[in-house]
Amino acid sequence: MLRRLGLWAVPLLCVVATVAAPSGAFAPERISVTLVAARLHQVVVPRATAATRPIPPDFACRKGMAALTFDDGPHGRYTPRLLKILRRENVQASFFVTGQNTTRYPAVVRSTLRAGHAVENHSWDHPYLTSLSRKKAASQLSRTSRAIRRATGRSPAYFRPPFGATSKKVRSIARRQGLQQKLWTIDTLDWAGRSVKRIHRTVRQGLRPHRTNVILMHDAVRRSPTSLEAVPGVIREVRARGYCFVPVEAVTPSVVVRSADRSLAEPSKGSSVVPLHVWLDDRTPRRGTIRATFVDGTAKAGRDYVGTSRTVVFGRGGYAHDVGVRIVADPEATGSRYFWLRLDRASALRVGTRKVKVVIRDAQASSAPTQQQLVDEWASPSAPSDSPPGAP
Ligand SMILES: [Zn+2]
Structure with missing residues (x-):
């Protein structure tokens, strides 16, 4: 039956x-x-095994x-x-x-x-x-x-x-x-x-x-x-x-950045490394890389954070990666400051988010940043989802 x-x-x-x-x-x-x-x-993708199948241009x-x-x-x-x-x-x-x-x-x-x-x-x-x-x-x-x-x-x-x-x-x-x-x-x-x-x-x-x-x-x-x-x-x-x-x-997964990670607290003294979560909107079937660079906004490299450029690697099946940024305490500065996380030079991935505004919240500031302060610039009109792919 x-x-x-x-x-x-x-x-x-x-x-x-x-x-x-x-x-x-x-x-x-x-x-x-x-x-x-x-x-x-x-785009005609010739039949081959998943591993050897070429990525369409x-x-x-x-x-x-x-x-x-x-x-x-x-x-x-x-x-x-x-x-x-x-x-x-x-x-x-x-x-x-x-x-x-x-x-x-x-x-x-x-x-x-x-x-x-x-x-x-x-x-x-x-x-x-x-x-x-x-x-x-x-x-x-x-x-x-x-x-x-x-x-x-x-x-x-x-x-x-x-x-x-x-x-x-x-x-x-x-x-x-x-x-x-x-x-x-x-x-x-x-x-x-x-x-x-x-x-x-x-x-x-x-x-x-x-x-x-x-x-x-x-x-x-x-x-x-x-x-x-x-x-x-x-x-x-x-x-x-x-x-x-x-x-x-x-289908090539796209790189996105979670909105929750765009507001970092300034350490009260010295410096501290804070992870920024870079996600793919789908698990990647093959190894893929993207370049992540920190670029000055009102926050300046050296004074407010340590500016670096690095290659982020996503292994096969991967979807999340932390990019650490070192935030430096600046007792002189008042108010929140921001810098940019720029994502480009993608290989076997697509750039979903090109540029993200990252706000450093002043150690002295009592209130959290407003929604307006967290408004960032996205490469496309749609904001990414905040859940990792395949989340139960
Ligand atoms: Zn079904």
């Missing part, structure tokens, strides 16, 4: 997902998008990259139709399949991979991995990877926990199986009966320039005919706004 129900049970389960989906980092941010002259760009993607992902498949009827649409539009997408459906439609999974798309792991039968024992959660992932391997000869590199329900334990289980977690940033809620128009609007409003953009849709739920109908328009919207389509593993 459950087996028969399996396919249609998924959308019902997904309904719970929006309520339960815990990660603030992946709630789509509502931003206004300026319409610009459409220039259609195509940034110059071709004025606003950055976007990945189209389809969950819960494959489906015997919808997935082949979707493959046709993607072929016509020349888009490579990523399919997060369940093991159960993979064994049901192995030929569809094979043709998905053959068509140049990525096939990734979405658990065996879509449970909350967080509520399972370590052993059962591990089996959900390993059985699915095995089914994908059997169908295609290739192992998946990523997994997406059903409902986005994840934890440190789930990620560590997956890591042991060589699977990296990949959630989403734009939830189209296509399974919930949204109209094509509404799906388009959700994507349009969710796109964030120079940030990680991962669009979530479904190709094996009751509402999938509407999803399929919406796909060409989604592709048009995304491209017209200057983004390129790449499979999830080719």
Whole structure:
């Protein structure tokens, strides 16, 4: 009975997902998008292993990259139709399949991979991995990877926990199986009966320039005919706004700085090192670097802080890094002062935040800085989320 129900049970389960989906980092941010002259760009990423896959050239993607992902498949009827649409539009997408459906439609999974798309792991039968024992959660992932391997000869590199329900334990289980977690940033809620128009609007409003953009849709739920109908328009919207389509593993994470770290207390005497947290808005699938430089504002290097320039390295799977800055006590100075943290020369990463104003609060000052003092300059109109990616 459950087996028969399996396919249609998924959308019902997904309904719970929006309520339960815990990660603030992946709630789509509502931003206004300026319409610009459409220039259609195509970046074709040749199929290769995740490690050797080349990063598409940034110059071709004025606003950055976007990945189209389809969950819960494959489906015997919808997935082949979707493959046709993607072929016509020349888009490579990523399919997060369940093991159960993979064994049901192995030929569809094979043709998905053959068509140049990525096939990734979405658990065996879509449970909350967080509520399972370590052993059962591990089996959900390993059985699915095995089914994908059997169908295609290739192992998946990523997994997406059903409902986005994840934890440190789930990620560590997956890591042991060589699977990296990949959630989403734009939830189209296509399974919930949204109209094509509404799906388009959700994507349009969710796109964030120079940030990680991962669009979530479904190709094996009751509402999938509407999803399929919406796909060409989604592709048009995304491209017209200057983004390129790449499979999830080719999406380059963006460097951001948490707003909470932009106000530092001046030591009462001597000097002290304060960490500034530099984050990626998604875990990086490959090693990436960025240069961090402290630049004078009203605070002067030498007198108020120690000015340095250094390369910040994010290892594979990493997303956070501390950049220490030494703040010097200045008994002469009164009032708050600021300097800039400048981020540039990114390699295998995108610069999300270019420049951040860092306020040194006067040791004598009794009150905390006002919100206005903390206003900084961002490279793009959207402020980054304050939660690390994949936060449970
Ligand atoms: Zn799902």
